[in-house]
Amino acid sequence: MESSMKNRSSAGLLKLAAFAAASALACGAANATATLTPGVLSVGSDMTLPPHTYLDHGKPAGFDPEFVGKVASYMNDTTKFVDTRFANLILGVTGGRYDIVASALYVTPERTKVVDFVPYFMTGGSIMVSSTGGLNPRTVGDLCGKRIGSIKGAAWIKYINAASDKACVAQGKRAVQVREYDTSAETAQAILSQGIDAQYEDVSIAGLIVDKSGGRLKITSNGPLDPVVCGLAMKKGNTELKSQIESAIAQMKAKGEYQALLKKYNVAAPTEAEIAKAMGTAQ
Incomplete structure (x- = not known):
């Protein structure tokens, strides 16, 4: 009986170890796939919307490229912009064409059902x-x-x-x-x-x-x-990427870089109450 129990205990430990190893691999995979390409933050943006986002001699320019470029630097990533017409931006991010949308995209309760948002300015x-x-x-x-x-x-x-x-x-x-x-x-x-x-x-x-x-x-x-809140949109459930972006913005705020960019482009920071209203979570 004791021998049988030991065998069962050993089998159980082996299963637990296998489960732990699988979990570790899964976590590693999740971290590795925070962005579609390691080290690159790919951005869907309608590059026909100056001063928010546009092409200047073929290069992304405007508030969103500047903002996202700064965010990416704190993530130790480079940026890659994918010019996409506005109506197709959300379809592109949910379909895995790029990591985030940065294109003066309004946060709405309907959109929060499809993508996750990091709110960053008001217009x-x-x-x-x-x-x-x-x-x-x-x-x-x-x-x-x-x-x-x-x-x-x-x-x-x-x-x-x-x-x-x-x-x-x-x-x-x-x-x-x-x-x-x-x-x-x-x-x-x-x-x-x-x-x-x-x-x-x-x-x-x-x-x-x-x-x-x-x-x-x-x-x-x-x-x-x-007046509305705009947000960076990403595929639902990518908590690692969302956390990295929120951490980068917090560092920008601590250094005054966030406030300087908002002032440069004459936009405002949203309050917690305004964010809750935009997301449909206000009490």
Whole structure:
């Protein structure tokens, strides 16, 4: 009996040792695959959105490339940017095409069901129109029955439709009609060609588009509309990568680098309450 028990005990220890070894290998594999390629942080970004992210003589430039470049340096990684149209960014990261999305991507409760976020700045929207068209909308509700353009897949389309329902449809007026385009530049061109009446755009991007329009476009809304939190998005469950990015940002904050970048690009840091609201976890 004692011999049998010893044999069973030995068998149990062998199984436990095998399980521990397998667990160690699994942990090592998890650490090794925090990024798709060791030592490289690959980044999906729509490089048509200056000043957030764009190509300058073929090289990534703007807030997101600067920010992510600094993050990667604290992770001892280099960066590799993959230019991807905005509507396909989340599909790309969930499909394993790159490690993270860094492209002024709004954090929403719906998106948190698909990807994990590390929130890092706040922004909002502006309304642009032709300088000679006679329209001066302050809010979406001033565009009942009009056509408003947006970059395809933008989270603010939900906001536009909700504002239209409240200010237009509920008052017996025609709804605001949303038209989607692949890039912000194409949307602005649609205003100039009279394909649409107005454009909803991120405040920083809108300001740059207006500056480059030579007076043909103008911003008519007051202040940022629908202030929102933006986040770096990654494949759900990659806790190692998320932890590394959060640690890098904490080091940037400690050295004042985070605050300096936000000031340079005229954006703000989100509060814990604003992050909770964006993620749908506010009490």
